[in-house]
Structures are given as structure tokens and as C-alpha cells.
Amino acid sequence: DAGVIQSPRHEVTEMGQEVTLRCKPISGHDYLFWYRQTMMRGLELLIYFNNNVPIDDSGMPEDRFSAKMPNASFSTLKIQPSEPRDSAVYFCASIHGGGHEQYFGPGTRLTVT
Amino acid sequence: SQQGEEDPQALSIQEGENATMNCSYKTSINNLQWYRQNSGRGLVHLILIRSNEREKHSGRLRVTLDTSKKSSSLLITASRAADTASYFCATDNNAGNMLTFGGGTRLMVKP
Numbered sequence: 001d002a003g004v005i006q007s008p009r010h011e012v013t014e015m016g017q018e019v020t021l022r023c024k025p026i027s028g029h030d031y032l033f034w035y036r037q038t039m040m041r042g043l044e045l046l047i048y049f050n051n052n053v054p055i056d057d058s059g060m061p062e063d064r065f066s067a068k069m070p071n072a073s074f075s076t077l078k079i080q081p082s083e084p085r086d087s088a089v090y091f092c093a094s095i096h097g098g099g100h101e102q103y104f105g106p107g108t109r110l111t112v113t
Numbered sequence: 114s115q116q117g118e119e120d121p122q123a124l125s126i127q128e129g130e131n132a133t134m135n136c137s138y139k140t141s142i143n144n145l146q147w148y149r150q151n152s153g154r155g156l157v158h159l160i161l162i163r164s165n166e167r168e169k170h171s172g173r174l175r176v177t178l179d180t181s182k183k184s185s186s187l188l189i190t191a192s193r194a195a196d197t198a199s200y201f202c203a204t205d206n207n208a209g210n211m212l213t214f215g216g217g218t219r220l221m222v223k224p
Contacts, residue, residue, distance in 0.1 A: 104155030
């Protein structure tokens with residue numbers, strides 16, 4: 001298996017622009033998590049899905065952030081409009097419901113200027 | 114606030130020495146996990162210890178858990194330069210497989 005796939009790996013955009021981050025979980029995994037990592041705040045859980053349904057989005061910082069999972073093999077995290085404080089590394093992770101170990105993707109480094 | 118807090122925040126040792134990292138948490142847990150993150154990469158799962166376990170080994174890794182003190186430690190024996198990374202503890206305290214990560218310990222192993 002290729003593992004969790006994220007794209008793009010790097011994104012540089014200007015303030016006010018829409019940003020879409022993409023994630024393909026490991027096949028057969030039924031949980032998907034979106035995290036944000038910064039030096040100041042560490043690794044924060046933004047939202048997670050079970051069987052494509054959002055379960056807990058309490059970590060989503062504000063309405064500018066939205067996430068979808070239209071099917072079991074694809075999820076997006078969208079920021080509209082983006083702000084410089086959104087600059088961070090965004091990780092996607094997945095697990096099989098019978099397990100506990102989370103498998104992380106390589107992350108997307110977002111820079112908003 | 115974060116559930117898990119690692120101590121120390123940074124650790125520098127010589128190759129061959131042992132490295133010990135500690136994690137404290139605040140609420141009851143089902144299990145505690147340790148992850149490693151190499152610079153510029155995603156996190157990689159190392160080991161899981163359940164709340165009814167006190168010690169667990171995996172290769173050069175030894176994890177202890179003291180639920181009365183709400184703390185865990187990760188020991189890496191005979192460290193290697195390749196062990197240089199950040200190490201995070203993560204707690205799972207509900208049935209939704211949601212993890213809360215600590216701030217991490219940055220370990221540098223000098224050759």
C-alpha cells in the first residue's frame with residue numbers, strides 16, 4: 001500500500017485566496033483525521049471522519065475552514081479566505097476502526113503571504 | 114490545552130547513550146501511544162500501551178505507564194544518530210479513536 005497520500009506537498013498562496021488540501025487515506029481505513037502543526041500550538045486535531053461522516057469538528061478554528069469526505073478514498077480541507085496565521089503543516093491520518101495506530105501522510109506545508 | 118505534555122522539550126545525547134522522555138496527561142485514558150516525527154515528515158507510530166499495562170518493550174524501546182501519576186516514559190536504549198527526531202505522546206480517552214498529542218520532545222543524538 002502507498003500509505004496516506006497528501007497533495008500538494010507545498011502550497012504558497014496570498015492572503016485572501018482559497019486553498020484546498022487533499023488527502024487519500026489507506027484503502028480500507030474507515031477513520032480519517034485532519035491535523036495542523038505549528039511551532040506555537042503543536043499538533044492540533046481539526047476534524048475527523050468515520051465512514052465519510054464528520055464526527056467531531058470542534059477543532060476547526062473558524063468558519064473559513066471546511067472539510068469534506070465525499071467517498072472513502074478522498075477528503076479535502078478548504079480554507080477560504082486564507083490568512084497568514086493559517087501558515088502551518090497540515091497532516092492527514094487514517095486508521096482502521098479496529099485498530100489504534102494512526103498512519104500519517106507526509107503533510108502539506110502551507111505558507112500564506 | 115494539550116492532554117499530554119512531554120518533558121524535556123529538547124534532549125541532546127551522544128550515540129550509545131540512553132534517552133528518556135516523559136509524558137504527563139490530565140484525564141483518564143484508554144491507551145497511550147508514542148510517535149516519532151523526523152524533520153519534514155509525518156508522524157510514525159512507535160508503540161501503544163494500554164491503561165491496564167505498566168510496561169511494554171519493542172526492540173530498543175521501553176515504555177512505562179503509571180496511571181496513578183498520569184504519566185508515561187519512553188526509553189530508547191543504545192541510541193543511534195538515526196534516532197534523532199521529535200517524539201510525541203498521544204492519549205486516547207474515548208471510543209472515537211481521537212488522539213490528543215503532547216508538545217513533543219526534540220531528541221538529538223550526536224555521532
